[in-house]
Amino acid sequence: MKIHPHDKVLESFLLSLAERDLDLVFHLARCSYCRSRIYYLPRPVETVGEGEAAGGYGPTLEPTREPVESWARAVEAERDEAPELFVELMGHQAGRWDEVLGADSRFHSWGLFELLIERSWETTAQDTLHAEELARLALRLGERLDPARYGAELIEDLKARAWAHIGNACRTRSDLYGAEAAFFSAVDHLDKGTGDAALERAILLDLLGSLRRDQRQFQEAVDLLRKAVAAFLKIGDRHRAGRSLINSATVHYHAGNPEESIPVLYESLDLIDADQEPRLLICARHNLATYLADAGRAVEARDLYRETRPLYRDFAEPFIQNRRQWLKGKIVRGLGNAARAESLFLKAREGFLAEGIPYDTALISLELATLYAEQGRTADLKRLAEEIVPVFASRKIHREALAALAFLKQAIEAEAASLEVIARVAAFLKRAENDPGLKFET
Amino acid sequence: MDWPRPDVGQLLDQLQPVLERIFRGYGIDVREAATIVEESCRTLIAKRLPQDPLVWLLHDIIARCERSREEKGFEDPSS
Numbered sequence: 001m002k003i004h005p006h007d008k009v010l011e012s013f014l015l016s017l018a019e020r021d022l023d024l025v026f027h028l029a030r031c032s033y034c035r036s037r038i039y040y041l042p043r044p045v046e047t048v049g050e051g052e053a054a055g056g057y058g059p060t061l062e063p064t065r066e067p068v069e070s071w072a073r074a075v076e077a078e079r080d081e082a083p084e085l086f087v088e089l090m091g092h093q094a095g096r097w098d099e100v101l102g103a104d105s106r107f108h109s110w111g112l113f114e115l116l117i118e119r120s121w122e123t124t125a126q127d128t129l130h131a132e133e134l135a136r137l138a139l140r141l142g143e144r145l146d147p148a149r150y151g152a153e154l155i156e157d158l159k160a161r162a163w164a165h166i167g168n169a170c171r172t173r174s175d176l177y178g179a180e181a182a183f184f185s186a187v188d189h190l191d192k193g194t195g196d197a198a199l200e201r202a203i204l205l206d207l208l209g210s211l212r213r214d215q216r217q218f219q220e221a222v223d224l225l226r227k228a229v230a231a232f233l234k235i236g237d238r239h240r241a242g243r244s245l246i247n248s249a250t251v252h253y254h255a256g257n258p259e260e261s262i263p264v265l266y267e268s269l270d271l272i273d274a275d276q277e278p279r280l281l282i283c284a285r286h287n288l289a290t291y292l293a294d295a296g297r298a299v300e301a302r303d304l305y306r307e308t309r310p311l312y313r314d315f316a317e318p319f320i321q322n323r324r325q326w327l328k329g330k331i332v333r334g335l336g337n338a339a340r341a342e343s344l345f346l347k348a349r350e351g352f353l354a355e356g357i358p359y360d361t362a363l364i365s366l367e368l369a370t371l372y373a374e375q376g377r378t379a380d381l382k383r384l385a386e387e388i389v390p391v392f393a394s395r396k397i398h399r400e401a402l403a404a405l406a407f408l409k410q411a412i413e414a415e416a417a418s419l420e421v422i423a424r425v426a427a428f429l430k431r432a433e434n435d436p437g438l439k440f441e442t
Numbered sequence: 443m444d445w446p447r448p449d450v451g452q453l454l455d456q457l458q459p460v461l462e463r464i465f466r467g468y469g470i471d472v473r474e475a476a477t478i479v480e481e482s483c484r485t486l487i488a489k490r491l492p493q494d495p496l497v498w499l500l501h502d503i504i505a506r507c508e509r510s511r512e513e514k515g516f517e518d519p520s521s
Contacts, residue, residue, distance in 0.1 A: 036504045057462050057475050064476050065454060068483040072450050075487050110488065151481075154488045194485060196505060236493030 078111030085112050086119065097137055101144060108144050113158060116141060120165045124172055132169040135162040157197040160189035160204070168207045171214055179211050202231035206244045209251070218255040222248055242271030246284050256431055258291045265291070274311075282311045282320065290327050298334025305331060322351030326364055333371065342371055359433055362388065362405060366426040369408070373419045385412040404428050448495035450483050456496060461503070468507035478506045 005013075014022065028034055085107055092100050101107050116138035123131040142159050167182030186204055190197055205228035212221035225248040232241035245268035249261035265288040274281045285308040292301035305327060312324050329344030345368045352361040365388050372380045389402070389409050408425045465475045482502045491498055 033501065036501050057465055057472055058458070061454070061458075061461065061476055061479055064480045064483075065451060068454075068480055068487075069451050071484060072448075072487045076447055114490075150488065151484055154485065157489070195509075196485075196502065197489075199489060199491060235491060235498075237491075 075110050078109040079114070080111070081106075082109065082111030082115040085109070086115050094133065098140060101137075101141060107141065108146070110145065110150055113138055113141050113145060113155075117158060117162050117165060120162065120169070124165065124169050128169040128173040132166050135165045135169070138162045151194075153192070153194040156189045156193035157200050160186045160193060160197065160200045163189060164200070164204045164207050168210065171207075171211050174214075176211065176215060183208055183211065198231060198235045199237070202228050202235065202237070202240065205231060206240070206247060209244070209247055213247075213251045213254055216254075218251055221251045225251065238271045239273040239276050242268040242273075242284070243277075243280060245271065246280065246287075249284075249287065253287075253291070259295050262288065262291050262295065278311065278314065282308065282315060285311065286320075286323060286327065290330065293327065293330035293334050296334065298331055301327075302331045302335065318351055318355050322348050322355065322360075325351065326360075326367075329367070338371060338375065342368065345371070359401075359429070362401065362429055363426065366408075366422055366429065369412075369422045370419055370426070373422055381412050385409040401429055401432050404432070448486060450487065453486075453496055453499055454479070454483070457500060457503075460500070464504060464507060468504075468511050470507055470510060474510065478503055478510070482506060 014025070017025065028038070089097060089100060089107060089112075116134050120131045120134035120138065123134060139159055139162050142155050142162070145155055147155060163182050163186035167179045167186060170176070170178035170182055183204065186200075190200055190204070193200070205224050209221045209224035209228060212218075212224060225244050228244040229241045229248070232238070232244060245264050249264040249268070252258065252260040252264065265284055268284050269281075269288070272281045272284060285304060289301045289304045289308065292298075292304065312320065315321070325344050325348035329341045329348060332344065333341035345364055349361060349364045349368070352364060365384060369381060369384055372378075372384065385408065388405050404425045408422065411421050461475070461479070464470075465472075470478065482499055485502065486495060486499055
């Protein structure tokens with residue numbers, strides 16, 4: 001049928017359907033995936049002669065097979081060679097990379113192009129400048145790739161991904177203007193690309209969501225991340241969808257609504273592939289247990305913590321182990337064991353001091369302060385207050401946070417620090433961590 | 443991470459019986475059909491997609507057919 005059926009034809013067709021079939025029709029109307037499936041369903045019961053099955057298209061499609069298969073073999077070979085080429089290239093001084101790339105065509109490969117972009121992503125957490133350097137190198141390599149061999153539009157799609165990673169590296173080191181400009185370039189390359197770069201678009205949505213979060217445009221961040229989750233799920237990338245959900249939970253936390261993060265993090269746990277990124281899984285579980293404990297759901301937090309114990313053992317570094325002690329302290333406190341909570345908080349606090357992390361030290365000190373205030377331990381509160389300000393005055397902690405801590409110290413010294421005052425300072429510090437412009441008002 | 447490496451030849455074998463129905467349905471001529479299949483296969487190889495490659499390839503071929511029909515200006519007698 002090459003024409004649109006008349007309303008009356010459609011109407012009589014719909015009226016002829018049983019309710020179940022009608023539901024199916026409306027589902028098909030909304031779901032492009034299922035619409036695509038009707039082209040191969042029902043499956044043929046038996047295979048007819050080859051020529052007949054392919055009809056007039058069979059002989060024409062046959063010559064396509066060889067070049068496509070041979071190209072697939074070539075690209076896979078390039079992917080196999082890429083790690084060695086990468087090591088060879090990195091063996092040269094950064095200032096010589098372009099010269100080496102230009103002089104040796106072995107480097108002009110899709111495999112190396114992809115690998116540089118992938119390494120750029122992996123490096124962002126440790127070294128944002130190097131991550132950007134790798135992505136920019138990938139872009140320059142992209143300029144040297146033969147568009148006739150690889151496809152100009154496919155190259156554009158991957159350049160878009162490289163720009164997205166540059167944007168993320170800029171954002172991570174708080175260069176929000178640089179990030180915005182890089183994401184703009186990413187969109188520009190996507191427009192010149194294949195037009196159906198679903199993965200690149202989803203990655204861009206996710207990273208833009210992080211940028212909006214850092215710009216404190218929380219609603220826009222949540223909207224972008226919701227779209228990213230849907231886009232990743234549509235292409236079957238459950239792990240990345242889970243990552244976007246964790247990102248979304250962080251937005252709720254930064255917006256001062258940690259309880260809204262809880263259902264989002266639960267959802268993410270079903271999607272994350274632990275084999276692919278175990279650190280992401282422990283991050284989701286730890287944050288979830290922390291928010292549960294903070295929300296007074298200590299039993300739920302404890303059960304989740306118990307399930308996570310084997311994973312914690314795989315991460316021996318102080319960054320995770322100190323936070324683990326802190327979480328344990330929150331849980332046992334919620335379960336009514338204040339003495340054990342105190343010893344765990346003190347242990348975590350020592351760890352944070354040794355690590356040189358003033359902000360977390362301040363937050364856990366306030367957690368201890370509420371514990372002492374609850375128990376009426378004025379002397380311990382005063383001792384804690386004596387310790388707090390000098391420690392932070394010498395560290396990298398912003399002025400307003402210091403002012404809040406100084407206010408608390410004065411209140412404690414005057415024996416006027418109620419639980420409410422301590423909680424107010426703690427809440428301020430939590431918010432100020434991600435919003436250095438926030439003002440503390442007494 | 444090790445990404446699956448789709449065997450394009452095998453995928454084309456599996457899709458062969460349905461391709462004719464798709465191309466006929468969208469009014470795609472044989473020459474354009476060959477271009478669509480080649481471009482879809484190249485994209486599949488170049489991008490490491492986590493989805494089932496057979497479903498992705500089928501979906502992509504249909505999306506290209508839809509775009510082609512839109513570009514040609516699908517005749518709408520009711521308008």
